[in-house]
Amino acid sequence: MGTEKAEKIKLDDLDLxxxxxxxxxxxxxxxxxxxxxREEFMKRMEEEAEKAGIPFDEIINPKKSKAVLGKASDKRSNVKPKYRDANGNEWTGRGHAPAWVLAYVGVESLDKKNPSHQKKLDELLIEKGS
Incomplete structure (x- = not known):
């Protein structure tokens, strides 16, 4: 498809x-x-979607259309941090404790049921009494 034209160009005659x-x-x-x-393809896709009675946006953004239909969204809700250290590191208190929390408590694994662990953890609470 056009390789003959490309072969005829004399590159040796050209400088850098x-x-x-x-x-x-x-x-x-x-x-x-x-x-x-790409534009031609998108236009053909829009025409085909219209023929099939499917909104083109549902084809292009299937996650968005599921959310509109009331199905579960992949977005997770933001959880406010519960703990903060002097360096501004924050943790929600959910999941595994980050390294800075473990270092502060002085343990390799955090046990929230352990009173000494909980006491040190309470020192990092953002809102005391929560």
């Missing part, structure tokens, strides 16, 4: 500046042609 300018023009043309193909 000419070759770089040609490469830049080629890169620009490749980008333009790819963008045209």
């Amino acid at each position: 500046d000419d070759l770089q300018a040609l490469k830049s023009r080629i890169d620009t043309q490749i980008h333009t042609l790819k963008e045209q193909k």
